Amino acid sequence: MGLGDGAVAPVMIATAPVNSPLVSVLGGGQLGRMLALAGLPLGIEFRFLDPSPVAGAGTLAPLVVGDLGDVDRIDELAQGATVVTYEWEGVPADGARAAARHAPVRPDPRALDVAQDRLVEKETFQRLGIGVAPFVAVDERAELERAVDAVGMPAILKTRRGGYDGKGQHAIDTATDIDAAWEALGGVPLILEGRIPFTRELSVLAVRCLDGDTRCYPLVQNEHADGILRVSTAPAPDLTPELQAEGEAIATRLLDELEYVGVLAVELFEHEGRLLANELAPRVHNSGHWTIEGAETSQFENHLRAILGMPLGSTETRGYSAMVNCIGTMPDADAVASVEGAYLHDYLKAPRSGRKLGHVTVVADTPDARDERLHAVKEVVDLHLR
Amino acid sequence: MGLGDGAVAPVMIATAPVNSPLVSVLGGGQLGRMLALAGLPLGIEFRFLDPSPVAGAGTLAPLVVGDLGDVDRIDELAQGATVVTYEWEGVPADGARAAARHAPVRPDPRALDVAQDRLVEKETFQRLGIGVAPFVAVDERAELERAVDAVGMPAILKTRRGGYDGKGQHAIDTATDIDAAWEALGGVPLILEGRIPFTRELSVLAVRCLDGDTRCYPLVQNEHADGILRVSTAPAPDLTPELQAEGEAIATRLLDELEYVGVLAVELFEHEGRLLANELAPRVHNSGHWTIEGAETSQFENHLRAILGMPLGSTETRGYSAMVNCIGTMPDADAVASVEGAYLHDYLKAPRSGRKLGHVTVVADTPDARDERLHAVKEVVDLHLR
Numbered sequence: 001m002g003l004g005d006g007a008v009a010p011v012m013i014a015t016a017p018v019n020s021p022l023v024s025v026l027g028g029g030q031l032g033r034m035l036a037l038a039g040l041p042l043g044i045e046f047r048f049l050d051p052s053p054v055a056g057a058g059t060l061a062p063l064v065v066g067d068l069g070d071v072d073r074i075d076e077l078a079q080g081a082t083v084v085t086y087e088w089e090g091v092p093a094d095g096a097r098a099a100a101r102h103a104p105v106r107p108d109p110r111a112l113d114v115a116q117d118r119l120v121e122k123e124t125f126q127r128l129g130i131g132v133a134p135f136v137a138v139d140e141r142a143e144l145e146r147a148v149d150a151v152g153m154p155a156i157l158k159t160r161r162g163g164y165d166g167k168g169q170h171a172i173d174t175a176t177d178i179d180a181a182w183e184a185l186g187g188v189p190l191i192l193e194g195r196i197p198f199t200r201e202l203s204v205l206a207v208r209c210l211d212g213d214t215r216c217y218p219l220v221q222n223e224h225a226d227g228i229l230r231v232s233t234a235p236a237p238d239l240t241p242e243l244q245a246e247g248e249a250i251a252t253r254l255l256d257e258l259e260y261v262g263v264l265a266v267e268l269f270e271h272e273g274r275l276l277a278n279e280l281a282p283r284v285h286n287s288g289h290w291t292i293e294g295a296e297t298s299q300f301e302n303h304l305r306a307i308l309g310m311p312l313g314s315t316e317t318r319g320y321s322a323m324v325n326c327i328g329t330m331p332d333a334d335a336v337a338s339v340e341g342a343y344l345h346d347y348l349k350a351p352r353s354g355r356k357l358g359h360v361t362v363v364a365d366t367p368d369a370r371d372e373r374l375h376a377v378k379e380v381v382d383l384h385l386r
Numbered sequence: 387m388g389l390g391d392g393a394v395a396p397v398m399i400a401t402a403p404v405n406s407p408l409v410s411v412l413g414g415g416q417l418g419r420m421l422a423l424a425g426l427p428l429g430i431e432f433r434f435l436d437p438s439p440v441a442g443a444g445t446l447a448p449l450v451v452g453d454l455g456d457v458d459r460i461d462e463l464a465q466g467a468t469v470v471t472y473e474w475e476g477v478p479a480d481g482a483r484a485a486a487r488h489a490p491v492r493p494d495p496r497a498l499d500v501a502q503d504r505l506v507e508k509e510t511f512q513r514l515g516i517g518v519a520p521f522v523a524v525d526e527r528a529e530l531e532r533a534v535d536a537v538g539m540p541a542i543l544k545t546r547r548g549g550y551d552g553k554g555q556h557a558i559d560t561a562t563d564i565d566a567a568w569e570a571l572g573g574v575p576l577i578l579e580g581r582i583p584f585t586r587e588l589s590v591l592a593v594r595c596l597d598g599d600t601r602c603y604p605l606v607q608n609e610h611a612d613g614i615l616r617v618s619t620a621p622a623p624d625l626t627p628e629l630q631a632e633g634e635a636i637a638t639r640l641l642d643e644l645e646y647v648g649v650l651a652v653e654l655f656e657h658e659g660r661l662l663a664n665e666l667a668p669r670v671h672n673s674g675h676w677t678i679e680g681a682e683t684s685q686f687e688n689h690l691r692a693i694l695g696m697p698l699g700s701t702e703t704r705g706y707s708a709m710v711n712c713i714g715t716m717p718d719a720d721a722v723a724s725v726e727g728a729y730l731h732d733y734l735k736a737p738r739s740g741r742k743l744g745h746v747t748v749v750a751d752t753p754d755a756r757d758e759r760l761h762a763v764k765e766v767v768d769l770h771l772r
Binding site: 334 | 406420423426427428429445446447682691696697699700704705716719720723724726727729730731732734744
């Protein structure tokens with residue numbers, strides 16, 4: 001009759017276990033969903049707030065439907081929570097602060113203030129001695145030529161607030177692009193950034209816990225197309241101890257400055273052998289999805305450990321990993337399953353052009369085997385934008 | 387502003403994605419819960435049937451509350467399912483067959499017929515040339531002495547149906563135990579089994595898919611106390627290729643005989659260098675929980691792949707693993723988190739003496755490091771029965 005560990009004898013469980021920590025999350029997209037999938041085995045309970053009644057995390061835990069800045073809904077979300085966190089840097093900082101009446105909000109909403117304004121973000125990098133591309137604030141049309149002179153061309157004009165996945169940006173490669181760039185974006189506070197001819201894009205993910213203990217994952221190499229992340233390779237190829245140390249120093253300075261608790265991602269450019277910070281994301285990050293199978297502790301579990309005041313888990317790698325985003329369309333699950341060492345993650349989102357619907361991670365014992373598996377997965381995942 | 391991959395802009399998703407496979411599961415305990423946790427990232431949807439309204443899987447997917455043999459509830463469970471499976475070998479075989487009106491039931495309920503009757507089980511082993519301890523059916527008091535003579539002492543008297551976790555059994559070490567054994571169990575069909583002075587307990591987990599492709603995990607060494615599994619070590623220490631081959635041959639013969647689709651576990655005794663089959667479990671199994679972190683594909687994902695007609699995943703190990711069950715009480719989560727390479731799984735069940743509430747898996751790159759981590763986890767997990 002077997003050991004019967006699945007025994008479901010018709011005996012009522014008298015009471016549900018108490019003392020489960022409750023993590024309330026502002027935002028219920030795929031990052032919230034993956035936080036839940038990491039936390040549910042640990043006995044953590046979740047509650048989400050999202051404007052969409054079909055938000056992906058809502059099939060795993062109670063979902064409060066409402067605007068992320070709606071104080072009544074935030075009260076509903078945060079009541080009784082052990083801790084409140086967020087899975088999107090666009091969460092209104094005031095909304096996050098409103099939740100603090102009920103439970104600690106981690107990371108501190110200060111991180112949102114920095115992440116939500118590209119000018120404040122770049123100034124923070126600069127103040128902490130972190131390299132950045134040249135930048136100038138641009139509020140009026142008359143300032144734009146002077147700004148272009150200051151940072152040089154090619155440059156990129158961006159809204160200070162609200163852009164993501166390549167939106168709210170306009171390239172200025174020659175003086176003839178200036179008018180079109182202003183026409184596209186003018187009227188809101190802007191920032192002009194010099195476009196650095198970087199060697200490659202990298203990111204560093206780090207986690208800091210309540211007592212200040214900090215751990216970093218190995219730097220990851222990222223490939224974007226049309227402003228959307230396509231492939232991350234971990235560890236980044238040709239990652240030297242010096243480059244890793246430089247990335248860790250950048251992350252650590254930011255974590256300490258912001259008295260940060262949780263996972264922080266910093267997007268970086270490698271330029272002439274040095275790192276420049278591009279932007280930060282005060283949350284778990286797409287370039288860290290490989291950690292689910294490719295690290296001893298995933299970014300999702302480590303974020304939960306940090307915000308719940310638990311000891312951090314090891315950020316050591318398990319083999320060599322790569323992650324491919326599924327954009328606009330999901331690959332055939334059987335075809336992915338046919339690739340050894342490939343792990344499919346379907347966010348159960350409705351297909352839509354340019355939308356992140358899932359990802360596939362490959363892990364192998366050697367970089368060569370990883371590259372082979374990555375190649376096979378790329379063949380299966382439609383990498384063309386829809 | 388980050389890449390915004392967690393973007394939850396206030397845009398309604400028009401329709402939920404269609405074509406997600408739906409797996410309906412008879413039983414909603416921790417095995418069902420772990421099936422769901424393995425399948426949700428793959429975009430698989432679940433529905434469970436369990437007598438308890440607070441069954442563990444019910445927080446992850448819709449739960450039909452009812453008896454596992456109640457045909458109306460089974461209709462509710464199985465309607466619209468892609469496939470029906472079970473997570474307990476005690477599921478009434480007729481209930482499983484009732485579900486087949488709606489969708490294929492995998493593994494075939496024949497496996498339940500075999501697993502639910504110790505006599506049929508042993509006869510099946512014997513018919514397939516698989517070694518077993520001596521056994522004799524005992525239906526009446528008068529037959530017991532003759533049975534004891536036939537199998538020798540020490541022996542163990544068991545009910546043919548319904549026992550698990552050491553229940554429904556009575557040892558007969560000397561002739562003076564015979565009366566007490568009959569008194570405890572007599573009145574239902576029984577089986578007397580010789581107690582083999584085995585070297586150790588092992589198990590083999592294997593998975594067979596629709597086209598007959600079969601894969602085995604490495605044999606696992608199991609330690610029981612009071613009839614409940616305490617620790618599994620994977621691969622089993624000193625596992626020779628010959629022993630692995632013998633275990634795989636046993637599993638494969640059973641899988642082929644039963645035209646089995648899904649994961650099957652066979653509990654084994656190692657005795658004088660050979661394997662004897664003790665019992666089979668037609669489902670994912672406690673001695674395979676280590677595969678979540680310790681194998682390329684977990685037993686849960688491979689069971690789902692098999693029953694959904696997908697290609698099987700690799701059963702290769704990732705490092706060296708061990709699993710410790712949490713019986714009656716859960717360990718302190720922070721203390722577990724302090725052990726590097728330790729993974730806590732909390733089933734969120736109400737504490738009760740002798741009840742499996744969770745498990746902790748440790749993984750490391752070498753057997754020695756694994757043993758060190760196992761030792762640390764054992765210190766944290768209360769191994770005493772409650």
